Amino acid sequence: MSAPEAKGGVAVLASGEGTNLQALIDAAARDGLSRIELVVSDRGEAQALVRARTAGIPAIHLSPANWSTRAAYDQALADLLAERGIALVVLAGFMRILDADVVRRFAGRMLNIHPSLLPRHRGLRTHRRALEAGDRLHGSTVHFVVPELDAGPAILQYRIAIQPWDTLTGLAERVRHGEHFIYPLAVRWWLQGRLSCTDGQAHLDGKPLVAPLVATRDMAPIPG
Ligand code: GAR
Numbered sequence: 001m002s003a004p005e006a007k008g009g010v011a012v013l014a015s016g017e018g019t020n021l022q023a024l025i026d027a028a029a030r031d032g033l034s035r036i037e038l039v040v041s042d043r044g045e046a047q048a049l050v051r052a053r054t055a056g057i058p059a060i061h062l063s064p065a066n067w068s069t070r071a072a073y074d075q076a077l078a079d080l081l082a083e084r085g086i087a088l089v090v091l092a093g094f095m096r097i098l099d100a101d102v103v104r105r106f107a108g109r110m111l112n113i114h115p116s117l118l119p120r121h122r123g124l125r126t127h128r129r130a131l132e133a134g135d136r137l138h139g140s141t142v143h144f145v146v147p148e149l150d151a152g153p154a155i156l157q158y159r160i161a162i163q164p165w166d167t168l169t170g171l172a173e174r175v176r177h178g179e180h181f182i183y184p185l186a187v188r189w190w191l192q193g194r195l196s197c198t199d200g201q202a203h204l205d206g207k208p209l210v211a212p213l214v215a216t217r218d219m220a221p222i223p224g
Helices: 019-031 047-054 070-083 100-105 126-132 168-191
Strands: 009-013 036-041 059-061 086-091 110-114 137-144 154-161 195-198 201-204 213-215
Touching (some): 009 019, 019 036, 019 047, 019 168, 036 070, 047 059, 070 086, 070 100, 086 168, 110 168, 126 168, 137 168, 154 201
Parallel strands (some): 009 036, 009 086, 086 110, 154 213
Antiparallel strands (some): 110 137, 137 154, 195 201
16 A cells, blocks of 8 residues: 555554653754644553653553453554544554554554564564674564564664674664664654555655665665
8 A cells, every 4th residue: 555645643552761862852843743632552551651741742541451352452553543644653652562454454554673684583572582692693574464473574674783892772772773763764664655565565766675674773774
């Protein structure tokens, strides 16, 4: 699907600290384009809700405890996004696996950031797994969301070399630093109508992204 709905707003779904949300809020303030109209969290204590309210963005705690099934919760979430006219759904540390029907409803309009170089290390504990596997490279991937977990077409990766002295927390911090650069960039591309997903293939500026674009520590090679 292309991105003709770029008139609609952006919703960010987040479960935790919300540093990626903050990067998106800051980018929106700079470019005036990536406006965030709604933040939703499944966790009432999420710092992301505080960040949203501080920025004057409507922030909703949608507690899974109020729905009897996972599918019903996901449906309510999707209905809320649709009611608010949300064009693009941005998952930023939203630690739930969404129902396949909901993912299909937002096909080509839902992005995720995952802290590994996909397809390596899908799922949880990615930094630990990268260290334990002795990986030389690690990082984070922005991708379109499809029903299969962390398997959607990759758009953009931030890559760093794992150093012998890297600790779990240090590595996680270095990866997150890069996420704060690549995620706003991908969101902006989508809102500009440059980024789309058709038949399971991501496209940037009309060209298929056969492999994700790569940002490294010096952040040079990305068109912007
Ligand atoms: C980010 O590192 C993001 O890649 C990861 O959660 C963190 C959220 O940080 N997402 C996942 O693990 C999703 N599978 P933040 O709340 O500070 O933005």
